[in-house]
Amino acid sequence: xxxxxxxxxxxxxxxxxxxxxxxxxxxxxxxxxxxxxxxxxxxxxxxxxxxxxxxxxxxxxxxxxxxxxxxxxxxxxxxxxxxxxxxxxxxxxxxxxxxxxxxxxxxxxxxxxxxxxxxxxxxxxxx
Numbered sequence: 721x722x723x724x725x726x727x728x729x730x731x732x733x734x735x736x737x738x739x740x741x742x743x744x745x746x747x748x749x750x751x752x753x754x755x756x757x758x759x760x761x762x763x764x765x766x767x768x769x770x771x772x773x774x775x776x777x778x779x780x781x782x783x784x785x786x787x788x789x790x791x792x793x794x795x796x797x798x799x800x801x802x803x804x805x806x807x808x809x810x811x812x813x814x815x816x817x818x819x820x821x822x823x824x825x826x827x828x829x830x831x832x833x834x835x836x837x838x839x840x841x842x843x844x845x846x847x
Contacts (some may be wrong), residue, residue, distance in 0.1 A: 724750040725770040725844040730760045732778045743833045757786025764798050770844045776807035784821050791822035802843035
């Protein structure tokens with residue numbers, strides 16, 4: 721069997737983080753989780769991931785700034801990690817706004833977990 725794909729979940733809501741983690745673990749993904757964008761960058765310094773699930777509205781560093789910084793990383797592999805924005809879209813970002821900072825896909829809250837699994841599988845299939 722192939723090695724588990726590594727997913728980094730950046731979400732400040734423990735409830736959403738835990739639900740997402742359980743659903744993806746059930747699909748045999750290897751999950752790490754953090755609470756803000758700054759912690760995403762710290763996690764990326766230490767290890768590699770196949771995909772990042774990124775809440776947009778987080779304390780310390782929001783998802784948009786975090787995505788910008790991930791895309792600017794000097795490590796070519798890490799700077800190209802697929803990023804999926806997860807948001808209630810409270811600030812009404814468009815897909816163009818997300819693409820401008822390097823976000824590949826976005827999922828609306830409340831999360832549809834079937835869509836979540838489909839997108840994670842699709843974006844990690846080539847990783």
